[in-house]
Amino acid sequence: MKTSIDNILDKHVGKGRDALIALLQEIQETEGFLSEEAIVKTGQKLGIPTSKIYGVATFYNQFRFEPQGKFHIQVCRGTACHVLGSLTVLQELERLLKVKAGQTTRDGLFSIEVVACIGACGLAPVININGTFHANMTPEKLENILETYRKQA
Amino acid sequence: MNVDKQKETILIEVNGKEIEAVVGETILSALNREGIRVPTLCHMKGFIPSGACRICVVELGNGRLVSSCSYPVEPGMKIQTHSSTVLEARKTIVELLLANHPDDCLFCLRNNNCELQSLAKEYHVMERRIRGNKNSLKLDHSGPSIVRDPEKCILCGRCVRVCEERIGVACIDYINRGSKTFIGTTLKQPLNTSSCVNCGQCILACPTGALTEKNNVGLVLEALKQKEKMVVVQYAPSISVSIAEAFGMTPGEDLNGAMNAALRRMGFNHVFDTTFGADLTIMEEASELVERVKNGGKLPMFTSCCPGWVKYAEEFAPDMLENLSTCKSPQQMTGAMIKTYFANKVGVKPENIISVSIMPCTAKKFECERDTMGRDGLQDVDIVITSRELIEMINIYGIDLKTIEKEGADSPLGIRSTAGKIFGATGGVMEAALRSGYHFITGGELGDFRVTAVRGDKGRKEAKIKISDDLELGVAVISGLGNAMELINEIRNGRSDIHFIEVMTCPGGCINGGGQRIGAKSEDVSARAKALYNIDETETLRLCHKNPEIIELYNEFLGAPLKHKSHEYLHTHYAERDVLL
The missing domain is CATH 3.40.30.10 (Glutaredoxin)
Incomplete structure (x- = not known):
C-alpha cells in the first residue's frame, strides 16, 4: 500500500542528491516529522545511504525525528x-x-x-x-x- | 627528487630552498616527496583531501596559513613549514583538540600508539591550557567486534570516509552540528543493529582510541587460568607474517614456529593452524563449485569465508544469498572439527574445551556468535582475539620471539598446505580453490599451480581459466568491499560469464585486516603478501587436497566432501538482515 511518503517521493522523478533537503522539508511538512520510513525511502529514491541523510537532517535545526505533540x-x-x-x-x-x-x-x-x-x-x-x-x-x-x-x- | 618526468613541473620555494613540484598536486604531496614532514590528522593517502583538522598548516609568503593537504602548489610560491606562526597554530590546534579529551591515556588501548598523544608530545603540550566541556556521549559496546568511545573522537572523519569510500557500507556519518557534532549511525542506533559489517577498517583509520576492537585479552587470560579446562588455540594464515614489525623484526617475516612456541608458553594446551581449516574449506568449496558447474547449480558462486562480506551480502544483496557458498569459514570449520573430531580423538567432552582463535579480523568476533556456528548450546569458537591482541599477549607473557625455539603446530589440525596459507592475501582463496577444483574435474594438476592473474592488490581482478577443452571458468576477485556492488549489479543485469567470485572486505585481504597492527604502512602490507607467496614457492605441500591430515580427516570422520557429515559440521546458511542501509 502506498503511504503519503510514497506519494511525495513519486512526485519527484529523476531527482538526485541535490534534491535531498527540499524532499525532507516536503515530507516534514506533511508528516510533521521525519520517520524511519521517510529516511529509508528518501535514501532509496535518491541513492544515498541513510546515515548521510540522517547526518544532513540533524545538521539543520528545522528537522525533527519524533512526531509533534498535540x-x-x-x-x-x-x-x-x-x-x-x-x-x-x-x-x-x-x-x-x-x-x-x-x-x-x-x-x-x-x-x-x-x-x-x-x-x-x-x-x-x-x-x-x-x-x-x-x-x-x-x-x-x-x-x-x-x-x-x-x-x- | 623523484618527480615523475612525464608530468609538468614547477618550482616552489620551501623554507628558503627551491624544490620541484608537479602541477596540480597539493603542497603536502610535494613536501612529502622532499622528505619534509608535516603533521596530518584528517588526511588519508589515496582519498580526496578534506582539510578539516588544519594541523597540516603551512605559512605562505603573504603570511597566510593554509592547510597543505588541500592547497595546490602554484609557481613561485614561498612556503614556511615550521615558522613560529605555524608552530604556534599547530600547537593551538592540538590544545583545542585536547580541550574536551578525556585524561585517561594510561587506561586507553591506544596508549603509546595514538596520533593525538604523539602530536601533543611533538608540540610540547605540557598543560591543559584550554578547558572545554566534555561531551557525555555513551560508549557503544553493543556489538561483538567494535567498541566506539565518542568521548575520544576528534571528528577527523577518517572512519566515516573509509566506511563509505572503501567499504561501501556508509554506516556512520557526522550527526548534529557545531560543538554537538559526533560520529554516529542512522537514528543513533547502536552498532550491533546497524549496517556495520564489523570489518574494523575504521579502527585502522582512527587516530585515537575512539574506535577499538572489543578486546578479549582479559577473557583469554581468564580462560588460561582454568586448569580443569582444555584451552586450545588456532591462528589464521595471515597472522604469522603480520606481527614481526611489532617486535622490531622485518615486516613480513614468517614467525610461525616462534608463534607456536609462544602460544604453548602462554599455556594453551593445543596449538592448531587455521590454515588446516583453509585446506578443509577448499575441499568443500571447490567441490561445491564443481557440483554447481556440473549440475547447473546457482552461479556465479561467491566465497563465504569473509564474515564482513557475508553480512554485507545479507544486508545489501539478499537476492544473491543463494549464490554464496554454503561453506563455513576456515575459523569455523577448524572450530567445528576441534569440538567434534579432535574432542572425540583425545576423549575430552566439547564442553570442557575452550576454543580460542587468533584472527586478523574483528568481524570474526561476530562470526563465531552466528547461530549455526556451534551445536548443543556450545559455540565452536569461544573467544576470538585479533593480531593486535596477540601482540599484547606476547608482551604480557614477556616472550622474545627472536630467541624462542621454534615449534610445530599440533596434530591433527596442524599440517597445512601452502594453498591454504595464501588465503591471507586477496586472490588466495581463488587460487587455492582453482588448484583443487582443477584436480577434482580433470584428475590432473593445474600447470605450475600459479594463477598470477588473481594476485596483486588491485580492488577488482578478473581472469578466464581453461580447465579442459570444453570448460573455461570465469573468475573474479574483489578486495575492498566498496568494489563489490558494481560487480553484483553487473550480475543482476544478466552478466553470466563469471562462475566463481572471491570477495574480501578489507583492501588487500586479511593481511590488511581490521584486526591487524595499527599504523602498518602499505609497504608492510605488501611485505606480508610477498611472504605468503614466498612460503608457497618454497614449500612442497602446495595443494589442499594433498594435505595428509585432510585426507585422514575425510577417511576417519567426514567421509567425502559435501556428504552428510560435512553438511552438518562444515556448512551453514544465510538470511536477509533488516537494517537501515
Missing part, C-alpha cells in the same frame, strides 16, 4: 529573548515536561522546539504554542499555561 511549543532563543532570560524559560519547560528540546512527551501532548528569532522581539521572551504567542514569559508562568492546555486535551 501542543507544539516553540521557544524563541533569538537575541532579544535570550537577553531577557529565554534560557531559564527553556530549562524550566524541559524540567516540567521531562523532555528535551526536539522531543515529545510520552503522552503525546507536548513537544518542544527551539527556534531562532520568531520576529516578536517586543514580546520577549516569547513562546508560541500551536500558533498562539505567549509574551513576557517567565519560568514561573509556565506551569499555569501548561495546565490550561492540558485541560483542553
Whole structure:
C-alpha cells in the first residue's frame, strides 16, 4: 500500500542528491516529522545511504525525528529573548515536561522546539504554542499555561 | 627528487630552498616527496583531501596559513613549514583538540600508539591550557567486534570516509552540528543493529582510541587460568607474517614456529593452524563449485569465508544469498572439527574445551556468535582475539620471539598446505580453490599451480581459466568491499560469464585486516603478501587436497566432501538482515 511518503517521493522523478533537503522539508511538512520510513525511502529514491541523510537532517535545526505533540511549543532563543532570560524559560519547560528540546512527551501532548528569532522581539521572551504567542514569559508562568492546555486535551 | 618526468613541473620555494613540484598536486604531496614532514590528522593517502583538522598548516609568503593537504602548489610560491606562526597554530590546534579529551591515556588501548598523544608530545603540550566541556556521549559496546568511545573522537572523519569510500557500507556519518557534532549511525542506533559489517577498517583509520576492537585479552587470560579446562588455540594464515614489525623484526617475516612456541608458553594446551581449516574449506568449496558447474547449480558462486562480506551480502544483496557458498569459514570449520573430531580423538567432552582463535579480523568476533556456528548450546569458537591482541599477549607473557625455539603446530589440525596459507592475501582463496577444483574435474594438476592473474592488490581482478577443452571458468576477485556492488549489479543485469567470485572486505585481504597492527604502512602490507607467496614457492605441500591430515580427516570422520557429515559440521546458511542501509 502506498503511504503519503510514497506519494511525495513519486512526485519527484529523476531527482538526485541535490534534491535531498527540499524532499525532507516536503515530507516534514506533511508528516510533521521525519520517520524511519521517510529516511529509508528518501535514501532509496535518491541513492544515498541513510546515515548521510540522517547526518544532513540533524545538521539543520528545522528537522525533527519524533512526531509533534498535540501542543507544539516553540521557544524563541533569538537575541532579544535570550537577553531577557529565554534560557531559564527553556530549562524550566524541559524540567516540567521531562523532555528535551526536539522531543515529545510520552503522552503525546507536548513537544518542544527551539527556534531562532520568531520576529516578536517586543514580546520577549516569547513562546508560541500551536500558533498562539505567549509574551513576557517567565519560568514561573509556565506551569499555569501548561495546565490550561492540558485541560483542553 | 623523484618527480615523475612525464608530468609538468614547477618550482616552489620551501623554507628558503627551491624544490620541484608537479602541477596540480597539493603542497603536502610535494613536501612529502622532499622528505619534509608535516603533521596530518584528517588526511588519508589515496582519498580526496578534506582539510578539516588544519594541523597540516603551512605559512605562505603573504603570511597566510593554509592547510597543505588541500592547497595546490602554484609557481613561485614561498612556503614556511615550521615558522613560529605555524608552530604556534599547530600547537593551538592540538590544545583545542585536547580541550574536551578525556585524561585517561594510561587506561586507553591506544596508549603509546595514538596520533593525538604523539602530536601533543611533538608540540610540547605540557598543560591543559584550554578547558572545554566534555561531551557525555555513551560508549557503544553493543556489538561483538567494535567498541566506539565518542568521548575520544576528534571528528577527523577518517572512519566515516573509509566506511563509505572503501567499504561501501556508509554506516556512520557526522550527526548534529557545531560543538554537538559526533560520529554516529542512522537514528543513533547502536552498532550491533546497524549496517556495520564489523570489518574494523575504521579502527585502522582512527587516530585515537575512539574506535577499538572489543578486546578479549582479559577473557583469554581468564580462560588460561582454568586448569580443569582444555584451552586450545588456532591462528589464521595471515597472522604469522603480520606481527614481526611489532617486535622490531622485518615486516613480513614468517614467525610461525616462534608463534607456536609462544602460544604453548602462554599455556594453551593445543596449538592448531587455521590454515588446516583453509585446506578443509577448499575441499568443500571447490567441490561445491564443481557440483554447481556440473549440475547447473546457482552461479556465479561467491566465497563465504569473509564474515564482513557475508553480512554485507545479507544486508545489501539478499537476492544473491543463494549464490554464496554454503561453506563455513576456515575459523569455523577448524572450530567445528576441534569440538567434534579432535574432542572425540583425545576423549575430552566439547564442553570442557575452550576454543580460542587468533584472527586478523574483528568481524570474526561476530562470526563465531552466528547461530549455526556451534551445536548443543556450545559455540565452536569461544573467544576470538585479533593480531593486535596477540601482540599484547606476547608482551604480557614477556616472550622474545627472536630467541624462542621454534615449534610445530599440533596434530591433527596442524599440517597445512601452502594453498591454504595464501588465503591471507586477496586472490588466495581463488587460487587455492582453482588448484583443487582443477584436480577434482580433470584428475590432473593445474600447470605450475600459479594463477598470477588473481594476485596483486588491485580492488577488482578478473581472469578466464581453461580447465579442459570444453570448460573455461570465469573468475573474479574483489578486495575492498566498496568494489563489490558494481560487480553484483553487473550480475543482476544478466552478466553470466563469471562462475566463481572471491570477495574480501578489507583492501588487500586479511593481511590488511581490521584486526591487524595499527599504523602498518602499505609497504608492510605488501611485505606480508610477498611472504605468503614466498612460503608457497618454497614449500612442497602446495595443494589442499594433498594435505595428509585432510585426507585422514575425510577417511576417519567426514567421509567425502559435501556428504552428510560435512553438511552438518562444515556448512551453514544465510538470511536477509533488516537494517537501515
